[in-house]
Amino acid sequence: MVGRRAYLTNVSTDNRSPLPDRIDSIFKRAREGKALFVNRNVLMPEYVPDRLPFRENQINTIAEVLSPVLHGSKPSNLLLYGKTGTGKTAVARYVLSRLQAELSKGGLTVSYVNTRIAGTEYRVLAEFAHSLGVSIPFTGLSIGEVMGRIFKEIQQKRIHSIFVMDEIDYLVKAYGDGVLYEFTRASDRISPASLSLVGISNDLKFKEELDPRVLSSLGEEETVFPPYTVEELREILRERAMIAFRKGVFSDSAVNLCAAMAGTEHGDARRAVDLIRIAGEVAEREGLQTVDDSCVKRASEKMEHDRVEEALRSLPLQNKIILLAVSRFDTGTNTGEVYLAYNSLSKKIGTEALTQRRVSGILAELDMLGLVEAAVVSKGRRGRTKRIRLLIPQDTFNKTLAEDPTLAATF
């Protein structure tokens, strides 16, 4: 009761409460038009720029492969490959929108589905069907039935159809290549109409999972997207920053730093564009007038922090328990000790412990994710051992794992 009264008194008499002041200054800044961004949307992941520098070859190749559709012939199937952030989706969407603008005649359709976002094989087909004007119930039909309706529509309406499947490796990994097989074999059934496939993937290994007949058909034509060089990223970012920010806000040196940072692993334009957006947000939040190198560094730290939190959150329970065991040794330890700590944590939590061999395997996976360091160290004549150390700041680690109710008892 005392506490409550004290609280009430505070609220009514304390004019120094920080909340209204901060809101006032946010509103004041906005009123005075000191916002740093003039068009934040152009830095959002779904935005497709009007110009895609350094991708002229890919744009022209795709346009050439697909262009026969404009005089009523079936285009070859096409695969687009390249690491993440190399512009595959942006280029595909760009060419499709240009093609769409030409498709006034009817009898031609262009459909785009991201198979990872669609989530299931059924949803991928249902979205394709919808784009052809065929309505498919939310659930209930067999895959064969949905495909049958798609082929019937294409054949009866004599359509030349192009179907782009982005992140196609997701579909193949989760469901195999059965649907692709049916698609690539459909030609005879639907002639003189046609169906051409464009597959997009950042995972080269997915080809190995395809039936050779599917691979030779789907890969009739291939276009590769190499990573961007740091100079190319710089040019891309300079153009983007110019339309996203008020003039003079984003310094050249900050643009260069973003390009260099995004180019360290491989030239990833997504990471580069995310960096300039988040650097702008950091500067905005701190009430700065310009975005400089230090904002970029803080943006990069924030992205790394978010990445680690997200990676931690999505780990299976056993991996989290193993990490907890590692975290019990401030300066690092060996696999044997981690295993003992893991065993006693498993008892406490009430889960069945995995074998030491399996735990070693998971530690190697956690090493790959950058969450622990498992370095081999020499012990002189006694051979070599692995030194295991947590790479996540302890406060981030505790905060994120404590969200998992199963683990709450261990904190």
Ligand SMILES: Nc1ncnc2c1ncn2[C@@H]1O[C@H](COP(=O)(O)OP(=O)(O)OP(=O)(O)O)[C@@H](O)[C@H]1O
């Ligand atoms: N040449 C370019 N010019 C301007 N912006 C680009 C260029 N290439 C890519 N981008 C931008 O970089 C970001 C990532 O590109 P995109 O989504 O096309 O990558 P992706 O190759 O499809 O990656 P993923 O394999 O992860 O799906 C987008 O915001 C896109 O607009």
Ligand SMILES: [Mg+2]
């Ligand atoms: Mg993509």
